[in-house]
Structure formats: structure tokens, C-alpha cells
Amino acid sequence: MHRISSQMNNNNTQSNLRIQEHRLNRANNQLGSQQKIQQLRDDPIAAGHLVRYQSYLNRVNTFEKNAATLSDSFNLRETYMTDSLEIMQRVRELAVTGANGIYTKDDLKNMATEVDELLKQLIQNANAVSSDGNSIFAGTNTKATAFEVDMGNVEGSGSALIQNVRYNGNIQVNKIEVDEGKYLDNDNAGVRTFWAENQQVFGGRDGSQWQANSDSIISVDGVQIKINQGDNIYAVVGKINESNAAVKASVDPVRNSLNLTTTDARQLWLEDIEGNALNELGIIKDSSQRPPYNLGDSTRVSGGSLFDTVIAFRNALLAGDSESIGGRVLGSLDQGIGNLVTRIAKNGSEYERAQLNITRNSKLALDVNGQISREGDLDFTKAITDLKMLDYTNQATLSQAGKMYSSTLLNYMR
Template sequence: MHRISSQFNNTDTQYQLRKQEVRQAMANRQIGTQSRIGQLRDDPIAAGHLVRYQSYLGRVEQFEKNAQTLADQYNVREGYINQNLQIMQRVRELAVNGATGTNTNEDLKNMAVEVNELLKEIIQNANAVGPDGNTLFAGTRTKGTAFDVVMGNIPGSNEELIEKVNYQGNVGTNRIEVDENAYLTVDNSGNKTFWAEPQQLMGQRDLSAWQALEDSTIVVDGVDIAIKSGDNIYAVAAKINDSGVAIKASIDPVTNGLNLVTTDSHQIWLEDKNGSALADMGMIKDSSQFPPYNVGESVKVSGGSLFDAVISLRDAMLKGDHEAIGSRVLGTLDSGINNLTTRLAKNGSDYERAMNNIQRNQTTEVNVTQLVSREGDIDITKAITDLKMMEYVNQATMSNAGKMYQSSLLNYMR
């Protein structure tokens, strides 16, 4: 019930006009921003959903960018690996030709010149830098050179040649998130990609009575393995075998030393993270030496890199050693080519998985965008129609108000 007074018509008219102005302002704001929610109180439930959808949409867009970056890196890396594979096929052709025994020593020396140039090209590709300025095959040590070249005097050559190639990167991996709590592991270790044979470390120290004196942590191929006080050598070997690394540990029945053999072609990475368990076993030098060239002096090492295989071929050609070329060297080259093919296939598989994540995230992005639109966007046709209706109502209200107050001061001056 309204109380009728002389000010009622004016007050009520002004109140209704202000309400219409507020509704018009809201409609104009919604059309301008194309969003029906300007404040949380406009639609609290929809606002809550909208915030969550927009947050998830931002994460999906980032997941897609991460996967796209990985795909680009895999694509660039594949080019260098594939080129090295083609070079190794040419190196093998030269090895087969040199192993026939029909070539003179002078012919072999001439072939060694080409092998040496191909070796330089392989090293150049292994030290490749991507478009982002990061080294492609150095693990997570992406700002340094992956492989360091050591020059030396080689029998049969009148000039210094490449004597050894050392890995300067690490075995660290990156975990890149490509979906909610889903990651792709990126392994760029050059001592896996450019390795020729399974490596074997044969410890010569008698460890039958060895026991860990304190709790410590060792690192095997980048995986931390906890050693407890009182563990013997058999417990250490069991823990290495159960760690999931591509290494088989065993105890030599003759020397009672620790033997480590890789189950694929790569270089073993050993390090004492806490304590000195590996150093006490004689497997590595003291902690001042860094892996992978910190193997103990008494440890016998077998299995070399792709570079070692090519260097062995070149040196055998310079010496005119047909027998070595046709047996040991050729077998090592075949093993290196097989490993390079395996790594190329792995890189291609990782690329395909990254592309699958890109496609899935693109589909998810479209679906989530529809949810955001449903909760937050306005129906522009309906909004414009409503705004026009509000303008007509406002004009009608103003017209009626003008008719209600047609009296002026002149009406009272008669």
C-alpha cells in the first residue's frame, strides 16, 4: 500500500527513471564487453563456473604451447640424427671396402682421409645448437658444448688428428607438462644417442667383506639409489637392479668385484651424491672427479662411443690393418648404426606423442571455450532488442511525466 501525497507522483516517477537508467547502463556494459557478468552478484553460480573454466582454458593453452615446443625440438633433433645415420652408412661402406684385402696401404690411407672428414661432420652434428640457442644433445646442460675434441698424434699421419671425443653434457632429463598431471620426459643425453656398444664396468676390488659404514646416496644413470648403513655388496647390486635403470649389476665370481653392464648402448653415469659408497668400492675416483670420466683406475671398461668406432676405423686404415677393419671395427660400426637407428625411432615416437597432445589440447580448447561462452557471453541479438525496448520505455516514461507536470509558474500568475 502506497501513501498518497503531493510528492508521490514525482518521487515514484524519478525512482522508476533511475531503475530504467541502471538497466540501460547494464545492457550497454554487457554489449560493450560482450559478457553478461560484470560483478559476481550478477550471477554468482555462473561466475564461479566461469572462473574455473577460464583458468582451465589458460592451462590447456599452455599445455598446447609446451607440446608444440617439444614437437619443434624433436623435429630439429631428428634432422641431425638422420644425417649422422646417413654418414655412418657411408663410413660402413668404406669399412667394408677396406676389409676386402684388395686395397693397398696407400689406398687405405686415402680412404682414412675421407673417414676423418666424416668424423668431423658427425661431431659437428652432435654439437648442434637448436633455433633457441640451446645445445641439442647435452642433456640439461644446454648452454655448453655437448662433446669436447682431444687432438693428438696418430701413427700413420703427418698431422694432428682427433684422438678422443669426450662427453661434456649430463644425463639430466626434463619433465614437460602437456596435460593435467601428465608429463613427457625429455632425454637429450648425447652419451646415449651417440654411443656404439653396451658398456661394461668390471670392478677388480674384492668386495666380499665390504659393508656400508653410513647411510649414503649413489647416482646411477641419473637415478638416486639409497644405501643404508650395513648394506653389503649384494644388497647394493640388488638395489641397482631394482632401480629401473638400464643396467644389470652382478658380483664377479672370481674377483668378487662389482660388475655393471648396460642393457642398451649408452655410457654409464656413476656418482656419489651423499657419502662415498662408490668410491669406497673402488668403482669411481674421489668426489673431486666428475662423471662420466671418474671411473676408478682399477676398473676395467669396455664398450665405446660412435666416435670411438669411427676413430678406430680411421686408425686401422692408417696402419693398414685389414683384419681389424673386417672384424672388431666393422662389428662396432654395425652396433653404433643400430643404436643410432633405435634413437631415431625413439625420437620419432616422442614427436608423434607430442603431436597427439597438441591435437587433443586443441580439441579440449574448443570444448572449454564453448563452456566459457555459455556461462559468460551474452546473446547479442537479445541484448540489443532488450536495450531498444528499454529506450522505448524510457521515452514513454519521460513523455508521461511531461504530461503530468504541464503546469508552470505562469499558471499561478493570473
């Protein structure tokens, strides 16, 4: 029941005008923002879907960017690795030439000059930095120079030459997310890329009576292995062999010491994380020493880097030792070249996988944009039609209200 009064028509007209203005303003805001949902209460279900779609789209765009950045890193790394391979092939050509025994010592010394320059270029490639100033082959220690050089006098040379090259990075791997919970490894440790031979470490301490005094954790090639109290050397060997480390362990049948051998060309990275199990077995020094140059004084090591091989070749040329060049040196060069080819192939495979992730995420972003458009985008044809109808209704209402209240002050001044 409505109470009839002189104000009823005016109140109804004003109320309807406010409603029409609200609808007209909402239609204008939709056209201005190109979004049909202005407030959550407009369509709660669609708004919930829209928020989730937009959040997922942001993640997909991030995944695509991560894969693109990783792809660029693989591409840049391959450039330096391929150049290093060409250097090593040239070094091998010189080794084959120098091993045939027909050249004089002076000729071999002249060859050593070129080999030394090739060695410098190889180190330059290994110490390459990316466009953002990060070391390419230093693992996650990207702000450090990957390899440091020690100079010294070499017999047969009248000036200081490169005597030793030491790795200054680490072997940690960056995991880059390229999908929900899926990661690509960015493994750029220089001691794997620029290594020539499988490394072997022979312990010099009898471990037949050794037992772990307490629980401890050791790290073998970046893989942490738990040693329990009471474990003996055979238990340690078993745990290392059962781990994911690319290392095989054994007990020396004569010395009863712990021996470790990598399964491919790389430098061993050994460390006591908790406790001192490896130190007690004589494999490494105390935990204050930084790997990979923390091996115990009693250990024997075999297997070197590409730099070690080229340095040995240069020194053999300076000494006129054709026999060594044709035997040990040439064999190490072949192994180093083989490992470098393997690393280039692995890098190329990872590059292709990164490209596949870029393509997939790009397509996925288009699909998610379609879902967002379906839930949140405005139908312009319908919106413009509704806006015109609302505007027409509002104008008609104002016109009718003007006719209803046509009296003015002048009507009372006659």
C-alpha cells in the same frame, strides 16, 4: 501505507527513472563487453563455473603449446640424427671396402682422409644447436657444447687429428606437461644417442669384506639408490638390479669386485650422492670428480661411442690394419648404426605422441570454449530486444514526467 504529499509523485518518478537508467546502462555494458555476467551477483553459480572453465582453458592452451614446442624439438633432433645415420652408413661402406685386403697401405691412408672428414661432420651434428641457441644433445645443460674434442698426433698422419671426444652435457631428462599431471620426457642426452656399444665397468677392488659404514645414496644412470648401513656388496648388486636403472650389476667371481653393464648402448653415469659407497668399492673416484669421467683408476672399461669407433677405424686405416677393420671395427660400427636407428625410431614415436597431444588439446580447447560461451556469452538477439524495450520505456517515462510537470516560470509572470 504511503504518506500522500506534493513530493510523492516527483520522488516516485525520479526513483523509477534511476532504476530504468540502471537497467539500460547494464544492457549497454553487456552489449559492449559481449558478456552477460557483469558482476558476480548477476549469476553466482554461472560465474563460478565460468571462472573454472576459463582457468582450465588457459591450462589446456599451455599444454598444447608445450606439446607443439616439444614436437618441434623432436623434429629438429631427428634431422641431425638422420644425417648422422647417413654418415655412419658411409663410414661402414668404407670399412667394408677397406677390410677386403686388396688395397695397399697408401690406398687405406687415402680412405682415412674421408673418414676423418666424416668424423668431423658427425661431431658437428652432435654439437648442433636449436634456433634459440640451446644445445640439442647436451641433456638439460643446454648452454654448453655437447661434445668437446681433444686433438693430438696420430701415427701415419702428418698433422694433428681428433684423438678423443668427451661429453660435456648431462643425462637429466626434462619432463614437459601435456595434460593434467601427464608428462612427456625430453631425453636428449648425447651419450645415449651417439653411443655404439653397451658399456661395461669392471671394478678392480675386492669387495668381499666391504660393508657400508652408514646410510648413503648412490646414483646409477640417473637413478638414485639408497644404501643402508651394514649392506654388503651383494646387497648393493641386488638393489641396483631391482632399480629402474638400465644397468645390470654382478660380483666378479674371481676378483670379488663390483661389475656393471648397461642394458643398451649408453655411457654409464655413476655418482655418490651421499656418502662414498661407490668410491669405497673402487668404482669411482671421490665425489668431487664429475661423471662420467670419474671412474676409479683400478677399473677396466669396455664399450665406446660412435666417435670412438670412427676414430679407431681411421687409425686402423692409417696403420694399414685391414684385419682390425674387418673384425672389431666393423662389429662396433654395426652396433653403433643399430643403436642410432633405435634412437631415431624412439624419437619418431615420441614425435607422434606429441602430435596426438596437440590434436587432443586443440579439440579440448574448442569444447571448453563452448562451455564458456554457454555460461558467459551474451544472447545478442535477446539483448538487443531488451535494450530497445528498456529505451522505449525510458523515453515513455520521460515523456509522461514532462507532461506531469509542464508548468514553467513563465506561468507565474502573467
